[in-house]
Amino acid sequence: MALAGIPVHPAGLLLAAAYAIACVSARQFSLDQFFLPAGIRVAALLIVPQRRWPYVLLGELGYFAYLRIPTIDEYGLEWVILASTLLMPMAMLVVHLHLRKTISEAATGFWLLSLSISAAVAVTGLNLSLSRLLWPVPPPDTLLDAAERVVFGHFAAIITMAPLALLWARRRSGSPWQKRLLVPSLVAIALMLALGLCMQLISTDAHSTRTHLVLLAALPAITLTFMHGWRGAAIAIPLLNLPLHFATPSTGLPASFDLGTFSTQQNMAVMSVALLALGSSISYHHQRARSRGLAEETTLRLTRSSHQTSERELRERAAHLKHLSEGMDSSLSEMVSWLKSQGHHAVANSLQHASSVHSRLFREQASMVYPTGLEQVGLYIALQAGGACEIWNNTHRVIPPRLAGNPCLLTVDLQLAIYRSLIEAVSLLLELETGQVCVRARSGQAGGRRGIVAIVSLLDRGCTLSARTTDQAVERLAGRMLAYGGTVHCRGNRLRLVLHESITHASPAAA
Known part of the structure; x- marks a missing residue:
């Protein structure tokens, strides 16, 4: 048209x-x-x-x-x-x-x-x-x-x-409404509506009573503002002002004015300004906290991705080393068989023994690059039978670890994170402290999360970790732990490592 x-x-x-x-x-x-x-x-x-x-x-x-x-x-x-x-x-x-x-x-x-x-x-x-x-x-x-x-x-x-x-x-x-605040928000709105209805029922001359009802209605209005920022104020202000307006006596003429309610309405205008200013301030700090949280989450996700990429590269390198080891073992086995066929049994036995020792050492070192056994048998077996255990035994300062729970219920990434952190923590205490070192770990479930708590401590409870040790522990361990939502605590003679993950996002790493 x-x-x-x-x-x-x-x-x-x-x-x-x-x-x-x-x-x-x-x-x-x-x-x-x-x-x-x-x-x-x-x-x-x-x-x-x-x-x-x-x-x-x-x-x-x-x-x-x-x-x-x-x-x-x-x-x-x-x-x-x-x-x-x-x-x-x-x-x-x-x-x-x-x-x-x-x-x-x-x-x-x-x-x-x-x-x-x-x-x-x-x-x-x-x-x-x-x-x-x-x-x-x-x-x-x-x-x-x-x-x-x-x-x-x-x-x-x-x-x-x-x-x-x-x-x-x-x-x-804008940001989504918080569903957990739905019920208290509805209660606050219902309370304001009830007080607004009371304003309509009282006498038009009862200015003092109406002012008291307005002040009572301000309490749920402030509550809404605290819960939702400026959006809560946007809902609360009409629920404050409109009932008061409709309860104000009017002559019905164009220039109608009621002096008895004017002071109350002036107070309501000041309160409306205060609610918007308060709501804006709350929204500002909430937005800053949310932005900071998103930035931290992004940083941790990128850090975790970097660790995972590094672990994949190490896994490929360990697989390549394993392939080289198998090739050398095969070549040496052929050499031993040829020597035996030529009647050189002593040389063949000596070569076979040396090959066995060096092959075992090679596998231990390869397992330090990446513990491939962790993917099949879990964290605890990798610690007890891999290269880390052999290195600890050779120091004669690390007592056999005490391990409890079933870490195979955790994801491989989480097990790798605690595996690297444990090795780093033990190496740190062996380097900077004296005396025997004890390793303990327990995996389990609490609420909706699965996780593991590992403690690396000095056997002598009377000893206290030095300031240098605690500083180095935080510097060298906190990065990986925080990337997986974990924490590092240094207290007394021990380092306490905690890692956890949501059950809904966790998948068993091994049967």
Whole structure:
């Protein structure tokens, strides 16, 4: 459909009609100290895309045409035309200038405060100036008295409606709502609704009682703000202001004003500002903590990936060494068989013995490069039968390890991490401390996690690890442990290593 060559969408006309009806209806319940159409004007501009703003302007013209055409004889045609056509463009300019600036989740509250104050001052200033200039008979009250009521009324309505409108406009963006807070949030909202209903039931002259109910309703409002930041404030502020507004006595005339509730509404405006500022601050710190957590998670994931890549390279190297060992054993076996066939049994036996010893040493060293047996028989067997155990035995300072639990239920990556950490920890104590070293480990399950606790300590409980040892332990072990969600504790004569993983993400490493 086109009008004078300009395309007109039926949905746009429906939007204009809905806006006009909403403003006319809200006008019947508005006071100078709480002017709902001002809040609806800014809220509509926040919800509706800018390409649809002409339809909002059309709805505004329809709304003013309904209200002001009958007043042409009283206030003059110039005022009716200018005051009806300039207010919405002024509000559009204010909203557009604010929307041009990209706002983060953390700065939304302060952005809303700036928008509310700017829109209230700009639109009200223009409206009051036009009335002073163009009315045949100027208004009886002074400009400052009128501005005090009208600017406050516009600001109170905008600060009530705009946060909720922005929350709806950004419903598909921002951080997700925390589901664990759903029940307490619903309880807080229900409590505010109940207190708002009580405001409607009490006498219109009971200003003190109404103020007490408002203060009680502020408690769940603060709770919502603490739980959800500026989004909680956006929900809480309408639940605070609208019940108070509807409980305020009204004459039903255009300049209706109730002095008894005005001070309470001023306090509510200050509380709304405080809630938005508090919510914005909470959202800011929550966003920073979330960003820091994501950065740490990314760093740990990259570190873990680096360790896994290194382990794959070592595994390939160990496989290559094993292939070389098998080739040398095969060649030596052929040489031994040939010597025996030639009658050189003594030389053959000597060569066979030397080959056996060197082959065993070669396999032990290869297992230190990568413990391939860990993938088949698990961590404990790899520790007790691999090259690490042989090296420990040769020092005559490491007593046989005491191992409990079934580490095969853990992933290979986790077992490799504790395997490398144990070897590093034992080497560290052998290098920097004196006396016997004890190794203990226990794997198991607690709650929804599986893990392993390993302790490398001095056998003499009266000894204490030196400061150099503890510093070296943290420096050399913490990197790998933290990459897998583990921790390193140095206390007394021991190093305590803890690694764990979620059961849902863990898969058995070996049968």
